[in-house]
Amino acid sequence: xxxxxxxxxxxxxxxxxxxxxxxxxxxxxxxxxxxxxxxxxxxxxxxxxxxxxxxxxxxxxxxxxxxxxxxxxxxxxxxxxxxxxxxxxxxxxxxxxxxxxxxxxx
Numbered sequence: 001x002x003x004x005x006x007x008x009x010x011x012x013x014x015x016x017x018x019x020x021x022x023x024x025x026x027x028x029x030x031x032x033x034x035x036x037x038x039x040x041x042x043x044x045x046x047x048x049x050x051x052x053x054x055x056x057x058x059x060x061x062x063x064x065x066x067x068x069x070x071x072x073x074x075x076x077x078x079x080x081x082x083x084x085x086x087x088x089x090x091x092x093x094x095x096x097x098x099x100x101x102x103x104x105x106x
Contacts, residue, residue, distance in 0.1 A: 005058045006051045015069065017055060020046055025073060027055050028066060 006018045015024040022044050030040045037052045044052075059066050 005054055017047055017051055022047055028059050031056050
């Protein structure tokens with residue numbers, strides 16, 4: 001008997017619970033913070049309790065691979081944040097906002 005884990009990888013490579021926008025990262029973070037499956041469901045009521053338990057079981061059985069994935073995700077987020085922060089100065093952002101406001105006002 002095999003159990004299917006209700007996870008899917010989206011176009012950006014993020015693992016999400018099938019049929020939702022809830023990420024594996026979110027569930028694992030709450031679980032590692034001490035939340036029970038029932039408490040996680042309170043935060044994400046669209047998820048079935050069985051799916052939450054399945055994702056937690058997957059994490060526990062594959063914790064090394066999941067932790068590698070989480071580190072990769074964190075690195076990707078940091079890289080994107082650095083690119084965004086270095087790509088635009090505050091002055092450029094303010095000028096773009098002024099142009100948009102001027103366009104809306106006309």
